[in-house]
Amino acid sequence: MDIIATAFGALDEAILLVLHPQQILYLVIGVVLGLSVGVFPGLGGIAGLSLVLPFMYGMEPVSGLALMVGLIAVVPTSDTFASVLMGIPGSSASQATVLDGFPLAKKGEAARALSAAFASSLFGGLLGATVLTFFILIARPIVLAFGTPEMLMITLLGLSMVAILAGRVALKGLAAACLGLLVGTIGEAGAGGSLRMATYDIPYLTDGIKLVIVGLGIFAIPEIVSLLRQDKSISERSNLGAGWLTGVKDWWKNIWLSIRCSVIGVIVGVIPGLGGSVVDWIAYGHAVQTTKDKSKFGAGEIRGVIGPESSNNAKEGGGLVPTLIFGIPGSGSMAIFIGGLALLGFDAGPQLIQNELSLTYTIVWSLALANVFGAGLCIALSGGIAKLTTIRFALLAPFLFMMISFAAFQSRQSLGDLIALFSIGVLGIFLKRFDWSRPAFLIGFVLSSQAENYSNNAHQIASFKFRRSLEQGFEYIASPIVLVLLVITLISVIIGIRQAKEIFSEGEVSTGKKKAPMIFLLALLAYTSIALINASLIDLTSDKIFPVTIATVGVIALVLLLIKMMISPEGDTLFADSETGKEGLEAPYGLWGTLGWLGLLLLLTSLLGFILALGVFLLLFFRIRAGLNWLQVYFFTSLGLVFMCFFAYILNRDFPPGLLQEFFRLPWPLT
């Protein structure tokens, strides 16, 4: 009762603060900024917050908060646009949305998918805020109950979603996940700093490959290339089908799914250190497991959109708990949020909740209100923006290449970013072509460093406790939370393996001759074996054990597949190869020629720097590939250049320099 009284006391004051016209004005500005930044794939809350941070110092605290919170809250709402319309994960929190959202857009139901997503986002955000209002007062002991073994279990629960997304051939899904985990270990090990599949001669590799690049490479590049080869619009139908109202109705029909996924989102968000990248997968897995007819997943099932979207906005609310209570950010954008708070004169930490409860509630309820504005704005726009899917793709693609290159470059600001993007993109194209589960790869990658760190730490602490006494050891590793999570994980794996065959995350894929799939398999086997040898040469056990284990599992899975391939006849599902199907044979343009355009942009960038390269690239593309007349070519090229320069100027970002810039000092934006 005490808690409720305290909560309502402070809540009163907070609501007055939140509803003050000036705060609402700032909140709306934040929302508009957040939407504008979030729409672009690869740029999210971090880019947006960096934009407003310079204005923070000396601002009225509540206004500053409203501005920042408005911005953070709507990024997971607006990133849906890229996921649904282009098949590009708008941020790490909407990776799972791509799986069903994009097929819906292809079917001409983009508006439906978008509005269902926004309704779910809104609901998730509101539910998150409501739960938080009370939870934040009692959260401390609960958050403290999540020690290393518990976090390891949540990570494993996330990994268990691989089972259901593995695709038709379970072994291939397993191998793809192992490969993702292995790619995640590239660089310096977290514990002892040993190098894995990297050398100091290539400094880029020592820091590992960033999620933004893997997300764009694995999902965006294969989709853009494949759409560009068809040279049609994204939507297979020229008229848009079901409208935005249908989407809202869809959400309402699945309200219980939305509630459950929102709760999942809050819980995962509350646990520090997990971040947003698991939550959408857990929610997606849950949506699949609780749907009777699973045949439509991966081909445009609306529940596959509602689940992840409900959870990812709820997560932002949940993420405030560790951020505010412990001063430990749950995600990248939360980390900058802490920085912004400090500029406003507040330090996140236990004393914030105790001494400034009404301020804390201001944050929580600004978040809710921002969700309402954001989702409302997005729903209103979704019908119009969905029309993008009817534009001829050859006119969109060069701008998309431009945006993803720019976004990828933001991760480390090195030309290596672009090379990594291209290489991962090629891998993604092959995974798609030969029907290896790309979601499984991505889940593996996302969870790799967490899985390694938590298992190392948990192992170290557990063996220490066991040395003290058996009882203490078991108490540590077999806590009730661990046991419950273990049961859920096991159930999820069992259900997953049983049902995976019904879910085609890549859609129908035809099968062909043995040769091409075999060569790809051998290439994967070669990489995995080299990784295994490389890892076994490391001296420190702590840095070695994880990659060795994963690579061993990977090699076994791949060898088994190889044996199976040798004994199976041609035409078996094992030999899936989309090039032999409708997509490959009927496409008017070849795979390599199309990918070559992106290659050209990268090559030119390494010579001339990004902006000059972009100019040449756009000119050539619009003239040769899209076949426009010169007037149109100039118009679209300058449109792209002006937009890019302006965007970078506002965000205070640089462009990749090339060889030319080594010799000549050029003024911005040519640097």
Next chain:
Amino acid sequence: MIDLNKAIRKVLHLVVLATFIAGASIATSQAADLDLSGETVEFVIPFSETGGSAKWANFYAPLLSEALPGQPTVVVKFMPGAGSTKGANWFQEQTYEDTNGTLIFGSSGSTQFPYLLGDPRVKYEYADWNVVLASGTGGVAFLPPDLAGMMNGMDASGLAGTDFIWGSQGATRLDLVPLLAWKMLGMSVEPVFGIKGRGDGRLMFERGEANIDYQTSSAYLKSVVPLVENGQAVPMMTWGALDDNGNVVRDPTFPDIPSFKEVCEATPGCETSGEAWDAWKAFFIAGFPAQKMVFLPKGATQEAIDTYTKAFDAVIARPDFPEISEARLGVYPQMTGALAAASLELGTQVDPVAKEFVINWLAEDYGVTLE
């Protein structure tokens, strides 16, 4: 209550920004000289947003903004990676020519240690940079109350039989100062390597997974003092501070907490002379009294160095400085000019014998080699 004009101006500013992003408009280029009005100064910190360096930078950024000519916006930019080596290597490649005084870099003890130990990843050279501020700090080790009760006054030998576990960022970082101190006291502390920041280490302590921890002074003041007040933690010792003659004395920020030197003297088996002590002291001096420094990139003009030195002098001379800095940074020397240069010397040189001792100890106890 609300300065309406200022508020409206800010709103307008932001509205303009929002329209710009949403729509399209023209880009303008900028030229710069040392009047920094209208500029944005980037204060790059090679760590994440949770640690002591972040608190230190966030404290200075707005004050610096007011003190610099032209009142530029000072933005703290975080560039974590490889325990600050990544950010420092990046800064090494920046030149004053390209940045015109709009870029400064904040290094920390964790940037100095790999440099001192000859880590192969280090591509930076302190001698190329231009120091404009040096801030000292300290550190406090703390224990859960039950374990703290096993100490006999300052004598730590009661802790010898206990197994300690500690969340650590890595033995080659600042964490080697506490590790070596505890070892000298005869305590067996097992570090769990691989945590991302000292904040995560504190969380492990709060969860009871770790039963010893240390924080640098600013983080201790902010996050651990509430735990001490609640009876969840008891301070064990500070690393101390240096007096003018180079002796380790009690840390003036924590006059009630004994320094490691006192604890060592009171504990049988721990010596405040000899190889181990000399090595500890050498790395303590490199890591704490000259811990955090602000640099201009290589090639900075004397004019720029003077401008920044003057600005930091003005910040430190503010009448309210002792008051606002005590709560957030602790009572430590903030040095500019010749004093800062002297601290840089102290922090980036270490006796070869001490270096040898530490390298051998790291290899023996943790299997960590720097190759």
